[in-house]
Amino acid sequence: xxxxxxxxxxxxxxxxxxxKAVQDLNLEIKEKQxxxxxxxxxxxxxTVFNMITGVYKPTTGSFYLNGENLTGKSQETINHKGIARTxxxxxxxxxxxxxxxxxxxxxxxxxxxxxxxxxxxxxxxHFKVEKEMRQRAKEILDVVGLLEERNNLAxxxxxxxxxxxxxxxxxxxxxKLLCLDEPAAGMNPQETQELMDxxxxxxxxxxxxxxxxxxxxxxxxxxCDELTVLNFGTVLAQGExxxxxxxxxxxxxxxxx
Amino acid sequence: MKFLETLLNGLSAGSTYAMIALGYxxxxxxxxxxxxxHGDVIMVGGYTLFIASTMMGVSPLLALLFAIVFCALIxxxxxxxxxxxxxxxxxxxxLITAIGMSKLLQSLAQIxxxxxxxxxxxxxxGSVSIGSLNVSMYTVITLLCSAVIMISLxxxxxxxxxxxxxxxxxxDKSAAQLMxxxxxxxxxxxxxxxxxxxxxxxxxxxxxxxNVEPSMGAMxxxxxxxxxxxxxxxxxxxxxxxxxxxxxxxxxxxxxxxxAPYTDAIEFSILIVILLVRPSGILGKxxxxxx
Amino acid sequence: xxxxxxxxxxxxxxxxICCTVVFTVLGSMKQLPFSTLLQLESATIAMxxxxxxxxxxxxxxxxxxxxxxxxxxxxxxxxxxxVILTDSGAYGGNELLIMLVCxxxxxxxxxxxxxxxxxxxxxxxxxxxxxVTLAFGEIVRSLFRNAPAEMFxxxxxxxxxxxxxxxxxxxxxILVLITVVIIQNFIRSKHGRAVTSIRDSEIAARxxxxxxxxxxxxxxxxxxxxxxxxxxLFSYSQFSVDSKKFDYNYSIQILVMVVLGGMGxxxxxxxxxxxxxxxxxxxxxxxxxxxxxxxxxLYALVLIGLIVYRNAPALAGFREKxxxxxxxxNLSKHNPAKIHDDEAKWDRVPTKIHIDEVLSVDVQxxxxxxxxxxxxxxx
Numbered sequence: 001x002x003x004x005x006x007x008x009x010x011x012x013x014x015x016x017x018x019x020k021a022v023q024d025l026n027l028e029i030k031e032k033q034x035x036x037x038x039x040x041x042x043x044x045x046x047t048v049f050n051m052i053t054g055v056y057k058p059t060t061g062s063f064y065l066n067g068e069n070l071t072g073k074s075q076e077t078i079n080h081k082g083i084a085r086t087x088x089x090x091x092x093x094x095x096x097x098x099x100x101x102x103x104x105x106x107x108x109x110x111x112x113x114x115x116x117x118x119x120x121x122x123x124x125x126h127f128k129v130e131k132e133m134r135q136r137a138k139e140i141l142d143v144v145g146l147l148e149e150r151n152n153l154a155x156x157x158x159x160x161x162x163x164x165x166x167x168x169x170x171x172x173x174x175x176k177l178l179c180l181d182e183p184a185a186g187m188n189p190q191e192t193q194e195l196m197d198x199x200x201x202x203x204x205x206x207x208x209x210x211x212x213x214x215x216x217x218x219x220x221x222x223x224c225d226e227l228t229v230l231n232f233g234t235v236l237a238q239g240e241x242x243x244x245x246x247x248x249x250x251x252x253x254x255x256x257x
Numbered sequence: 258m259k260f261l262e263t264l265l266n267g268l269s270a271g272s273t274y275a276m277i278a279l280g281y282x283x284x285x286x287x288x289x290x291x292x293x294x295h296g297d298v299i300m301v302g303g304y305t306l307f308i309a310s311t312m313m314g315v316s317p318l319l320a321l322l323f324a325i326v327f328c329a330l331i332x333x334x335x336x337x338x339x340x341x342x343x344x345x346x347x348x349x350x351x352l353i354t355a356i357g358m359s360k361l362l363q364s365l366a367q368i369x370x371x372x373x374x375x376x377x378x379x380x381x382x383g384s385v386s387i388g389s390l391n392v393s394m395y396t397v398i399t400l401l402c403s404a405v406i407m408i409s410l411x412x413x414x415x416x417x418x419x420x421x422x423x424x425x426x427x428x429d430k431s432a433a434q435l436m437x438x439x440x441x442x443x444x445x446x447x448x449x450x451x452x453x454x455x456x457x458x459x460x461x462x463x464x465x466x467x468n469v470e471p472s473m474g475a476m477x478x479x480x481x482x483x484x485x486x487x488x489x490x491x492x493x494x495x496x497x498x499x500x501x502x503x504x505x506x507x508x509x510x511x512x513x514x515x516x517a518p519y520t521d522a523i524e525f526s527i528l529i530v531i532l533l534v535r536p537s538g539i540l541g542k543x544x545x546x547x548x
Numbered sequence: 549x550x551x552x553x554x555x556x557x558x559x560x561x562x563x564x565i566c567c568t569v570v571f572t573v574l575g576s577m578k579q580l581p582f583s584t585l586l587q588l589e590s591a592t593i594a595m596x597x598x599x600x601x602x603x604x605x606x607x608x609x610x611x612x613x614x615x616x617x618x619x620x621x622x623x624x625x626x627x628x629x630x631v632i633l634t635d636s637g638a639y640g641g642n643e644l645l646i647m648l649v650c651x652x653x654x655x656x657x658x659x660x661x662x663x664x665x666x667x668x669x670x671x672x673x674x675x676x677x678x679x680v681t682l683a684f685g686e687i688v689r690s691l692f693r694n695a696p697a698e699m700f701x702x703x704x705x706x707x708x709x710x711x712x713x714x715x716x717x718x719x720x721x722i723l724v725l726i727t728v729v730i731i732q733n734f735i736r737s738k739h740g741r742a743v744t745s746i747r748d749s750e751i752a753a754r755x756x757x758x759x760x761x762x763x764x765x766x767x768x769x770x771x772x773x774x775x776x777x778x779x780x781l782f783s784y785s786q787f788s789v790d791s792k793k794f795d796y797n798y799s800i801q802i803l804v805m806v807v808l809g810g811m812g813x814x815x816x817x818x819x820x821x822x823x824x825x826x827x828x829x830x831x832x833x834x835x836x837x838x839x840x841x842x843x844x845x846l847y848a849l850v851l852i853g854l855i856v857y858r859n860a861p862a863l864a865g866f867r868e869k870x871x872x873x874x875x876x877x878n879l880s881k882h883n884p885a886k887i888h889d890d891e892a893k894w895d896r897v898p899t900k901i902h903i904d905e906v907l908s909v910d911v912q913x914x915x916x917x918x919x920x921x922x923x924x925x926x927x
Binding site: 282283286287291339342343344345346347348349350352353354356357358360361363364365367368372414423424427479482483486490491492493518519521522525526528529532533536537542 | 605611668671672673675676678679680682683684686687690691693694796800803804807811841842843844845847848849851852855856858859860861862863907908
């Protein structure tokens with residue numbers, strides 16, 4: 001039983017004014033895998049995310065989602081094709097309620113299509129779509145445990161819940177690949193444990209492949225099936241989590257010496 | 258010859274714009290606000306000249322000195338009263354306050370001096386002929402003055418302690434404060450310098466038209482702001498370049514009978530075209546939001 | 549709780565309908581003096597303008613200083629068309645029909661300009677966009693001013709169509725109602741939600757798959773359309789239309805209404821618009837002759853005082869203590885944690901004038917990717 005490749009990255013690289021932030025990155029993520037991207041600060045992890053979500057255009061190489069080349073596409077297109085992300089420095093829609101944040105994520109789902117004219121004149125379809133979107137948003141919020149908070153403003157949530165809301169919003173876009181940028185940053189051990197469970201549930205319930213950046217090694221080794229370790233923009237080690245983390249190069253990069 | 262004359266006229270009008278644009282750019286770069294009242298500081302300068310030379314009869318140079326000092330004082334006062342309490346508030350609130358300040362200055366001038374145009378007795382400078390080229394002394398003086406001012410301002414910002422502190426405050430206010438820079442003092446100085454430059458611009462304008470009115474600063478102010486944006490707002494050389502470009506375009510547009518009525522439209526269109534090609538202006542630095 | 553929120557949505561409509569009915573009754577009984585009629589007309593025009601600008605500033609979060617430009621397009625195109633149609637006796641000389649046609653045409657003409665000005669909006673950041681909209685307004689004004697005098701009156705102002713003075717303000721109120729209903733419906737739909745998400749974080753909106761380009765254009769177009777309608781109405785309410793009227797000062801006056809009304813609050817914009825118009829005419833009446841100049845000064849002082857009071861960080865504690873909202877909350881035991889509306893707190897709305905350009909004396913503009921600054925910060 002061969003799992004299908006969801007994301008394939010080939011020789012991906014980007015340089016900023018002569019400085020190679022990431023070079024020759026190759027990786028393959030299989031369906032429903034939990035894949036980790038780790039490395040010391042400044043290794044280029046977020047830059048990889050920025051490239052595969054279309055924020056930066058790669059200078060070399062390309063990446064494919066389910067075999068479709070998405071290199072150089074706009075952020076919107078890439079999201080429509082099925083890559084969603086969260087941000088390391090949280091970017092919620094702060095002046096909107098929690099449930100509306102998730103409903104923005106549902107905006108492009110074909111089943112909630114509703115033309116401008118329909119909305120402007122409040123035709124019956126508008127109400128039907130709104131009701132369905134609200135229902136679906138509640139379901140998603142339930143998964144990440146934010147259902148109770150749905151009518152609060154996003155900016156009033158505590159840090160840990162804001163991170164969860166980012167995940168919920170990304171999930172709402174119905175992605176094939178979900179990219180989480182340091183989802184556990186700033187969480188206490190209990191919240192981290194909860195988050196690990198949530199991420200596992202999400203994978204099962206939404207049939208989604210997950211790529212995550214994280215510094216917390218316990219989190220990574222407890223969750224990820226496979227890893228890529230980056231340092232100074234190049235791959236240090238790649239493969240099964242345990243093996244990759246025991247690689248002497250990796251230990252040296254983390255501990256020094 | 259006609260071409261050269263127009264060019265010189267344009268350069269001198271442009272240096273007036275550049276003077277104003279420098280004030281906009283410096284305040285924008287350091288206090289991070291659009292100082293809509295800046296144009297009206299020119300008018301304050303104009304009326305100071307009017308009081309000094311027409312009513313008190315002092316010599317033009319002394320009148321200019323009065324205007325510089327008074328404008329600098331006004332600029333600093335406005336900052337302390339209206340803008341300082343709003344530091345840290347939303348930029349939009351500051352913008353609206355600046356607009357209110359502009360209206361306040363104009364209406365005060367109307368109350369004190371009336372809305373009619375007042376004549377100012379400054380000396381008529383005559384003109385000089387170089388070969389067949391007939392150039393008014395006005396052009397020569399404005400060009401020389403503004404060249405000196407611009408060069409000394411650049412040197413000041415680049416090489417003095419205060420100047421470098423200005424750049425530091427502009428980069429990061431709180432970091433500069435932590436490094437022991439007195440941010441309030443730097444902002445005060447910036448407003449003083451900007452307003453003093455506006456006084457010069459007022460002087461140039463009065464030298465050309467010999468009269469003052471309450472709304473005399475409004476349109477030149479807006480155009481100079483446009484010029485500052487064309488040059489890349491925040492950039493001192495950019496403000497000069499933008500101002501001079503504006504003046505030259507204006508001079509050439511006004512010589513052609515077809516284009517003359519559309520001068521304003523042409524000037525503003527240049528802004529749009531340049532921003533479409535270079536979204537941060539000619540010499541502006543592009544800053545990217547970090548993702 | 550939900551019922552309460554639902555009911556609140558329609559307060560604006562209710563108040564507007566009441567106003568319309570009351571004034572219509574008074575008008576039909578010939579109880580209203582001519583000056584009040586004029587005031588009502590100006591108020592409706594101001595309300596349409598403020599509501600439409602609120603869409604751009606309060607909900608999209610972009611600063612527009614050229615709203616009068618759109619109004620100018622509507623006033624000249626719609627007004628001229630109306631004069632032509634009336635003179636040629638089109639539609640059997642039915643004034644109402646002609647007016648409707650002109651309103652739509654004027655609105656569409658302005659909307660086309662909205663698309664044109666929306667295009668640079670896609671490339672420019674807030675503060676730059678603000679100056680571009682200002683420039684646009686001035687360009688439009690200059691073009692109409694210098695068009696052949698037989699078309700738009702040139703410097704002499706264009707003569708305008710007439711309509712029965714006793715019912716023009718009713719049409720005005722109906723137009724306000726239509727504008728508010730459509731704008732509110734837009735905001736409260738999924739499209740409006742997308743627009744507010746762009747305001748809160750453009751990067752996150754893109755990453756969530758929102759078509760930022762489409763929605764920015766849509767908002768500029770919609771907003772311009774209603775400004776154009778206000779322009780047509782304006783040209784009906786004046787004896788002549790002079791392009792001088794539509795300078796950036798007028799745009800700023802509309803912006804002031806929106807800001808005073810509380811950004812992202814349509815109802816507030818309407819109230820502020822009415823207040824500004826009423827105050828304006830009141831002062832104009834009271835301060836005659838030599839005192840007339842005091843009007844501008846008072847206006848400026850009130851504006852500065854109000855803004856400083858409402859925004860100064862130093863006064864935050866004091867504001868909290870004396871705010872009317874707080875009082876109401878205590879009275880009604882309303883739970884402040886539950887906010888159902890898109891109505892955002894006005895001092896937190898990030899209108900995207902990030903002013904972060906840095907002072908520089910360098911002649912070279914550096915490459916956008918300066919390695920030591922740009923990318924190291926990203927991790």
